Amino acid sequence: MTHRIEATPNPRERHNLSRKERSNMDQNNDWYERYSPSLPDGARAPKRREPRGVRIPALIAFMLVAAMLGGVLGGLYTRVYVSEQLSSFSAQQQAEFSALSATEADNSGASLSTSVSGSFASSYSKAQIIELTAPSVVGIDIYATVSGYGSRFSGGNNESQQVQSGSGSGIILTSDGYIITCRHVVNGAETIKVILNDDTEYEATLIGSDSRSDLAVIKINATGLTPATLGDSDMLTVGEDVIAIGNPLGELRGTATSGIISALSREVTVENTDMTLIQTDAAISPGNSGGGLFNASGSLIGIVNAKASSSNSEGLGFAIPVSSVKTIISNLIDHGYVLGRAYLGVYTQDVTLSTGSSDGSNRNGNGLFGNFFGSAISSVQIAQVVTGSAADAAGLKAGDLILKIDDMDITSNTVLAAAISAYNAGDTVTLTIQRDGSQLTLNVTFGEYKPAEQ
Known part of the structure; x- marks a missing residue:
């Protein structure tokens, strides 16, 4: 069987055909009905169909409302969730802190418990x-x-x-x-x-x-x-x-x-x-x-x-x-004591004495208190020297007046204690003293303070 194939005419050439020829062609080719800009005489144009679906402005409004509701609900949920997590973390942190302190104390015996860095440095109420x-x-x-x-x-x-x-x-x-x-x-x-x-x-x-x-x-x-x-x-x-x-x-x-x-x-x-x-x-x-x-x-x-x-x-x-x-x-x-504390080894008392010279010496030889009409000065007098102490080794004696430690004037027991506290055991200093109206200088090497030497 032989099939006849005809070429589809150009749409512009359709206007040159007779009405009968166009009608015959249309019966064999529905392309014309769908795509031709021209309709046969008396033919009714098909009604335009309205697009279906949601209008764009309405869709945008709906999306905005949904986004706002989602943001509010999401924010509330996030707040509750974060609050629960922080409360849980705080309780866990406190429990770990207490457990750490107890563990350190039990494991260390007499050792001291010290704080640690990291999360344990956080603040508590x-x-x-x-x-x-x-x-x-x-x-x-x-x-x-x-x-x-x-x-x-x-x-x-x-x-x-x-x-x-x-x-x-x-x-x-x-x-x-x-x-x-x-x-x-x-x-x-x-x-x-x-x-x-x-x-x-x-x-x-x-x-x-x-x-x-x-x-x-x-x-x-x-x-x-x-x-x-x-x-x-x-x-x-x-x-x-x-x-x-x-x-x-x-x-x-x-x-x-x-x-x-x-x-x-x-x-x-x-x-x-x-x-x-x-x-x-x-x-x-x-x-x-x-x-x-x-x-x-x-x-x-x-x-x-x-x-x-x-x-x-x-x-x-x-x-x-x-x-x-x-x-x-x-x-x-x-x-039972602090290692390395300087110790002199004397018992002292505060005294106020008069002297005929400004340097504290009694050049008039009128006894311990010098000239009655001299100026008054404050000093420290040794009442007792501890046997075997640094003072004993340096040759200090009861009755000596301690005038200076190095360049520091000694005017009271408080000043003497403060001066000694500035040194450590083993340090050597120069003491200026007054003995029998004459000034002497002695080198003293501090010993170490121990409770038995009080």
């Missing part, structure tokens, strides 16, 4: 800080024996009795009972009692003390205690939040007061000793001495030891920077 640190702070009561209770006239037996003579605070250093406090709190005590945060009482033993740093370590027979975590006071900045916890007035154990670091490296004289201390505006009262100053991560950064006593001052409390005394604390625990 004040309530959390107090909850973490309050069990590490104790109250201390001091007792001394007083005689004469009762009277023969009143029927009493005139017996001696121990009475409370002072109080203060302390900080637990180890889980087995080592406690740090201020030397001036326990100095001269016959009996020391420690009251824990849970009101449990123990009698304490003095392990060692150091007058230069105003620190003392005592020990109670207990286990499972909560030691403080020692922080880094060298990293403090003025304005940083702190909390002081102690035993104000000797009656209000566990009292917490808050403030800021008001100043660093303050030069303050405490118990006739020049010290470099942290200043804070946290409320400090008598009885707070030996208590703790804690930073925002719950680490011990200061040991409270002084406050301004003037009626014109408010918010002036001071604390010993803990980083400056970590070695001292360890020495007191391990040895």
Whole structure:
């Protein structure tokens, strides 16, 4: 069978065909109906169909509303989720912090627990800080024996009795009972009692003390205690939040007061000793001495030891920077004294004498006090020389007046102690003394201070 194939005429040539020819062609080729711009005479143009679907402005409005709703709902969900995550992290962090402190204390025995860097340096709320640190702070009561209770006239037996003579605070250093406090709190005590945060009482033993740093370590027979975590006071900045916890007035154990670091490296004289201390505006009262100053991560950064006593001052409390005394604390625990402290080995007394010359010598030879009408000067007189001490080896004698240590004038026992504290055991100095109206110079090599030589 033979198929006939005809070429499709050009649409422009359709207008040259007769109506009959166009009709016959259209019956065989529907392309014309669909694409030809011209219609046969009398033919009806097909109706234009309206596009279906959503109009573009409506679609845009719908998308904007959906985006706004999605943003609001997403923001609410994100806020709730982040809040839950932060709360969970804070609780986990606190638990890890407590576990770390307990683990370090249990594993180290008498060693000191120190803070760590990283996430544990984060801040806690004040309530959390107090909850973490309050069990590490104790109250201390001091007792001394007083005689004469009762009277023969009143029927009493005139017996001696121990009475409370002072109080203060302390900080637990180890889980087995080592406690740090201020030397001036326990100095001269016959009996020391420690009251824990849970009101449990123990009698304490003095392990060692150091007058230069105003620190003392005592020990109670207990286990499972909560030691403080020692922080880094060298990293403090003025304005940083702190909390002081102690035993104000000797009656209000566990009292917490808050403030800021008001100043660093303050030069303050405490118990006739020049010290470099942290200043804070946290409320400090008598009885707070030996208590703790804690930073925002719950680490011990200061040991409270002084406050301004003037009626014109408010918010002036001071604390010993803990980083400056970590070695001292360890020495007191391990040895009962601080290694390397210079020791002269004399007992002295303040004297005021008159002299006929401005250099302190008695050239008129009228005895120890020189010319009655001479000018008065203050000095230190040796009352006793300790046998075998540095002073004994240098040839110092009772009755000698100590006028100078190197180039520093010695006018009182306080000045003498401050001068000696500037040296270490093994250092050699030149002492200028007066003996029998004449000045002498002696070279003295300091020994090492030990409690047995007190």
